[in-house]
Amino acid sequence: MNFSLFIARRLRLGTSDKSKASAPIIQIAIGAIALGMVMMLVAMGTGRGLKMVIRDKIAAFEGHIQVIHMDHNQSQVHLKPLKVDTAQKDRLAKLPGVQQVQGVIQKAGLIRTEDTFEGFIAKGIGEDYDTAPLRSLLVSGRLPQWGKPQNTEILLSQTLAQKLQLKVGDECRGFFLNQTSQGIPSQRKFDVVGIYESGFESLDAQYLWMDIATLRQLNGWSPDEVGQLELKVSSFEDLDEIAFNAYDATPSDWDVRSIKQRFSAIFEWIDLFDFNIALVVSIMLLVGGLNMVTALLVIILDRTSTIGVLKTLGATNSDIQRIFLYNASALVFKGMFWGNILGLIFLGTQYYWRWIEFPNPQDYYINYVPVSLDIYSWLLLNAVVLAGSMLLLLVPARVVASINPIRTVQFK
DSSP: OOOHHHHHHHHHHHHHHHHHHHHHHHHHHHHHHHHHHHHHHHHHHHHHHHHHHHHHHHHHHOSSEEEEGGGGGOSSSSOEEEEEEEEHHHHHSSTTEEEEEEEEEEEEEEEEEEOOOOEEEEEEETTTTTOOOHHHOOOEEEOOTTTTTTTOEEEEHHHHHHHHHOTTTEEEEEEOSSSSSSSOOOOEEEEEEEEEOOSSSHHHTTTEEEEEEHHHHTTTTTTTSSEEEEEEEESSSGGGHHHHHHTTTTTTTEEEHHHHTTTTHHHHHHHHHHHHHHHHHHHHHHHHHHHHHHHHHHHHHHTTHHHHHHHHHOHHHHHHHHHHHHHHHHHHHHHHHHHHHHHHHHHHHHHHHHHOBOSSSSTTSOOOOOOOHHHHHHHHHHHHHHHHHHHHHHHHHGGGGGGGHHHHHOOO
């Protein structure tokens, strides 16, 4: 067996350690590492979770990438259609990283009830639309049955429902500007079958969802014409590259934009989460590392006579440094182990039961604190903590070289 490792194990397992003055310092150091590990896991898990929830909610309204006619500029209403053939749609669908290509139409309108009226933007979608994000936002009722003939079913936001005093099962009338003639606005009777809430008040105050065939009929468009194409991507990190490739794959009078461009202020805000996470990890790593440095110095001072005896017997400074590094490493592993256990339990309970809520959900677009932590981020965090702790422990280990064996033995 390695000499340094053998001595380190004997010192660590020795019963006399329990009576040493260094024992409480060691326990405090282990606790500091465990607490720091918990704080780092919580910061990483909640920060990443909040970013993903906000991104997914925005993507539910706009997709990840929008392909629109160049004449639209920044308008949310589609006045000029895209004529999309199967070949063009397949070309976009086959781009690397693209999961789905969906056609939609957005049209401005007005809902009138007996007591009030409210403007809105109707978003028409078809049977091929990915409605999973919408389903997760449902507050009551159900989603409309897309593709149903003469479909009058709509999905209304809770904000609009409260303003218009509507609930699931109510009927209302929508008025739309007629693009095909200069006549009076077109009107349709709608049935409210579901109510949703996204947390984005600016979006909830505008959008309602209906069948794309209804809006296509109101606009006088053919079945192969849509207001815009929405692309869903498999990896948000590749969004800019996929958007660039989509731009190259579309005609010259089409434009391509991503939700990062469309909602630039929100994405600049959530990008700060990465900085905040890195700051928390750095501070916790520094605090935990300094606690371990202090603990190792106390252990060295507590074992001064032992160091003197080992040097007298021929042990080199490197041998003794490794002995104390082995002991300190065991403490680091112990602190990291308990920190991971407690941190993962905290994140797991929050993920399933959502027992911690935001006091001001309107500022975070969500009521509860979301959690997301992948295995690669978890392994990377542990590797950084371990490597950082080992580097910091090299500093007190060098104190061993300055200890005079003769003085320590005489002192003893």
